[in-house]
Amino acid sequence: MSALRYLLNVITGGSGEKISHQRIAGLISARLHSHLLVRRRALVILSRIRLMTIVGMVLFLAGILMDVASFPPETSSSLALFRGISALLLLGLMVVTRQKDTLRDAYVALGIFFAINLVFQGLYQPLILPQFVESIDGLTSASYAIFPFLVVVCIAIFPLTFKETFLTLILIFTSELLILSLMPSQVNPMPGLGILLSLMGASMLCAFSSISQLSYMLSLVEQASVDSLTNCYSRNSGEEILDVQFRIAQRQKADLAVVFLDIDNFKIINDQFGHEAGDRILAEAAASMKRNLRDSDVLIRWGGEEFVMLLPNTNAAGAGKAIRRMRTNGFGLRPDGQPVTASIGITDIRSVGTKSWTDLVDQADEEMYRVKTHGKNNVSVVRIANTSIAS
Template sequence: MQKLEIFFQMTAGRLLGAFPREELRSLLLPAGHAPLLARRRAEMIISRVRIVAALFALLTPLWIVVDALVFTYPVSIMLAAGRIVTSLAFGLLALSYGKSTKMADAYRALAMLFGIPTLFFIYSHPLLSHFQLVGPAAAIAAGYAFLPFVMVAGLSVFPLTALESTLFALPVLLAEALVALMQLGMLSWSSHLGAFWLLFLITAVAALAGMSQLSFMISLVGQASHDGLTGCFSRASGEELMDIQFHIAARSGAPLSVVFADLDNFKAINDGFGHDAGDSALNAAAEALRSNLRAGDVLLRWGGEEFAIILPDADCATATKAVARLRERGLGSRPEGGRLTASFGIAEHLADRATDWRQLVEIADQRMYQAKLAGKDRCVGCAEQG
């Protein structure tokens, strides 16, 4: 796997050298994708899988009529049986994974979407090759040989990395090779190699199309999920991240802390020095908060001058120390020259027995207001609640 990763990075690095390194890695490999991107990608892949599966569930049995007109018994009956089974499998797939936002389910759905026609190809193509067919029957039978080309071209419908496209195309390529070995005495090696080479080229083009879709999705998710002024995650995307992190913590029993920070006397900055000065203060505070967080922590602009911080794997003591460090290092300066301060509230899902992320956020928000009422420029955390 490591050698395959190096190969993809070297090859794509030459072809896509204009891309930043991190974006290029995101196009090559799924590891390291942000949770929001993974969720959006899973939703899109599953949605498109279900649409395609539903379409094929309807179209596959309709072709039985064509088979019955051009093929004689027992070929038409055997093909009809294969098509009915295939159509039922597509129908079940179209009804599956409707509410999932997990990439694991997206992979399973995509594997089934490609696995169903691959099995039908392995069944039907060798079957037809054992009968002497002429005229329209021979022409229709030749069309069955193009099913792998249709399947790998279908990869272009999905926002996939280069590695994912390769792995999903691999069974189709192996099926083509298997059928070629089964028919070795009927066609020359040059015919098989030519077909396989064309299949490989179509796979490469489809993979590039999928990477292009993924690149566009990365850009859209990045723009939609971040606040334009401060560069923090927006509230809408922050709520999704809260939900993701809370479910992870609840399943694993790991601590999860949320910190609310509200800049003190911020209205006075806007009223006395204008909104440009207020925007500068917000940017300075966001940068100060961001620079003092761990790699896995998430900073959100919750609204106005209020920020929220998600601290995975951080208990009350860890979160309290993190806030103390933030306050010690400061959040920047006010336009009149004083220190820019904030009031903080901390909640932790185990210590506070929060049943969902909304309750956890509400507790942190209430404690932030307690800090305001107690005189501002201070922190109220779960430790203070006894």
């Protein structure tokens, strides 16, 4: 583990002691990535895919003129057909990904992008294989010779985990081995094997760059999105997550519940015991909430002593059961030894009049206020019974 920490220290340029096990796991796999990091990474990958499709289309079409000047008509016409089809496929990929914003969409787009380029490589090499393998005598043959390297270099522009990078390289090298196996028997295979070894070296550097990007992005997202006191999402980042989750729930016709929680009589704690005691209460309450939420749930510090919880694939009734368990486990103790209590409002996406995530938060806030005005330390669920659940 110390060697891995040293390597990550080199990658990030930071202090090795600050690299947690969770950070290491986040660089290896996306399974533990936060909702916000997943969102940001998906947008970055998709935007760079669109940029690369534009660059690819221009290069594919410009290469037709080079082929016409360098190869016989029969060969150049076949290459022009392959280039034209590849350019059209890239155009289609750019159009299809314009409205996409999920990590799954990013994975699909990434796979299609590399598949288009690898299929093109597999189609052109049998046509120019003797010249390609034996010698490079001009700009055209040189461009075809470096094409496999250009495909590998594309990995470096995407923020990918070790697992994602490894799977992408497996796809590329499996294709390269398949292409080498199609070489005519009379062609000396050694130059092709040399190219393959060179690709392996280049791929290691590209993988290093890709994982370094992810590490840097992970640090930035953590610093910008997490409230330092409670270790919850800040309001700005929470609003972005709410927007994404609301649109996903609408698109998939799935349940989505929002819980608005306000710690009771918090001002008295600050006034009587000081702000340090108040900060400790907030941190302990947030930690208690997190322990009682699922990995897929989101906890946001909305402001002051207010928290918003987002529960995907859960309706208001299910959220009510989860909150009852949370209240049973408690939110910690006040400085005077009394238990910390909270007023809580719950709503879901099925509620009447819910057209946006702001409607959900407003409805949950109204239910919380209903509890505040009727004695506090209780729960109110919208559109279920509109009555408080006894503490």
